[in-house]
Amino acid sequence: MAEHLNILVLNQISPRGLAKLPAERYTVGEHVADPSAVLLRSADMHGMQIPASVRAIARAGAGTNNIPVKAMSARGVPVFNAPGANANAVKELVVAGMLLAARNLPAALHFVAGLDAQAADIERAVEEGKKAFAGIELAGQTLGIVGLGKVGCLVADAAIKLGMNVMGYDPEITVDAAWSLPAQVRKAHSVAEVLRGSHFITLHVPLVDATRDLVNADNVMQMKPGAVLLNFSREGVVNEGAVLAALNRKQLGYYVCDFPSPALLAHPKFIALPHLGASTREAEENCALMVVDQLRDYLEHGNVANSVNFPAVAMGRESDYRVAIANANVPNMLGQISTAMAQAGLNIHNMVNKSRGDVAYTLVDVDSAVAPSVLADIAAIEGVLAVRYLPLHA
Template sequence: MKTIYLLDEITEATKEKARAKGYRFADTQTPEAIFVRSKQVPDALITADLAVIARSGSGTNTINIDKCTENGTVVFNSPGVNANAVKELVLTNLFLSVRPLDKAHEVMRQIEVEIAKGNIAGDAVLAAAEERRSTLIGEELTGKTIGILGLGEIGERLAEACYHLGMDVIGYARTQKDSMYFEQTAALSELLKEADFVVVLLPLNDQTQGLINEEAFASMKPEAILLNFGRGEIVDEAAVLKALDAGRIKQYITDFPTTSVVQHPKVETYPHIGGTTVDALTAGDRIVFARMDRFLRYGTIKESVNFPEVTLPFLAPYRLTIFHKDAPGALAPLLKLLSDAAIDIAHLASERKAGMAYTIIDVAEQKMEEVQQAAAMLQEVPQVHRVRLLHNPHLDV
């Protein structure tokens, strides 16, 4: 029975499916698998026992990917599964930013007090409300310009929605996209000069950290609103607070609260809820559990962060999976070792990614002890990071 350590709670349906497949959940320092949503994965958990980390969601900045790769631990995520949820939250904030609905609700709460006191009754309620609506005049999104930084799944969906709202959409990304819904620019400063709304949807990396800095704010309109649903560190916190205080931008809306921003009157913060819908969480859990399960039972890789994609029908009694350094001729000594050990190879598949390779070798009818010895010898090869020996779950071996 394989052990899964839950760093975050997951849907009950996923738990039931895992238990039905023979997994157990335990709080242990040596799990075979970790299931996580947004919490930091401690490096101390990345041990020789840890075969897989399943991240329900897209971002992997809370996981030490380099250490996982060195350890031979595969990392799966579910990019795009929360795209619609984030898109809808951004749209909600766009609407709220141009219509003073909070103020309108406060007006009605004041009228409720007057009704309770007996000062307003009957048809006078609507008249009293209408008398105050001159202070509640908003604007429309139609005709406004939105700049979207990051044109992945979320960015493209948001661009399409804004286009249909009658907005002018400018997109910014490293790779060129072909879309009728936005004009793409390679010059960030040009986007910032034009945009009434700037939406950050970029991933965090060395190129994007601190991208929205003092220089960026100097290019923006004083009435512009900045919305950050990418990662907190992409916006220079000191710079955004300085820009707000100086009136260089109108408002900052972020899904990444910190001590400084939550206390500023021109900042609206959320507790990192961009992808937090029942639909997105359920789908994310289902997808990464399926990938984790296939890997643990069959050794196959589908859409991993750090391993190449490799699939092979499991038709033999035993399977060896080898995660090793990639180089010209890297596979030859591994195959020679198996040949010298008289291991009968039935099927083989191998792919490479970012200097590493993942090889699946199916072993024909053979004594289990011989295959175990071969696996142990493979693990001793310097360029090999991890070897796993799997028994075909559908055969009695």
């Protein structure tokens, strides 16, 4: 009988995703003991004592800033995410953000909310007041996109269909993203070129050292007067002080983001949403379905897809007996692992070894059952971080 696994859930996860963890194999809940994996959305794990039993962490979303990824790498624990699963939801919110700013809708809504419903001359008040909210149309405007992943590509496509001109910049664009990018997108060669040439600028990059304060006091000055900056990626990619100064001197027309900030909340040209980027029923389901599939494939077969700290590894089952090993990416690890198996009389049927940064990962299918003593010998090799035995029939 296959090993029974406990999954600790830290946030509300779509029932459709959880339904893919069959009860005969998995116990899923908020208070399970000795969890084999953790499934979460936005819960902050940095201050959490993560049990030694945990073999994987899976986030039903894209960003993993709430997870101690480096510490998990040192333990040989992969961290999974669901890139692109919420891309359509974010795309639609970006389009909504552009419309909010272009047509001055927040101020207009505030004006209407303040009208006296009992007044006899409400129509005249509307006619006199609406002049203050005249805006612009999106068609014919230039949208600059920094970051051309799944979300950036979808935003580009939507903007083109709205009649906008689009330029994009991404020095690390993937082949898949390049194929899906509309041909009408003009390639920019720097962030500065995007800022200089766009009426609307939208950011779709992860928060890493290279992107922190991507928009700052130096380059915000290069924007067109009255430009609209949209940030639905991460709060830290924009320097708030620089943006506030640009709003005050009317260099920026609006700053639209998904992260309410005490420093900016009172400004009339700051439009903040309460982190709604992925808050749709469809996005939550898509993220849960994707990440649960990835988690199961790893726990049951050792395959790795969409991990932020492990290499992608996929190997079809050609034997009932599989060993998965995570180790430091240093010389002679594979040789030592193979030697340990050979000394135990195990014949290697198939093997895949990949590395990513400081972590290497190996899947080995052998022709016969693996004794616990062999697994202990492999685990004792200096540099081995984690060893798992994954027989099809325990």
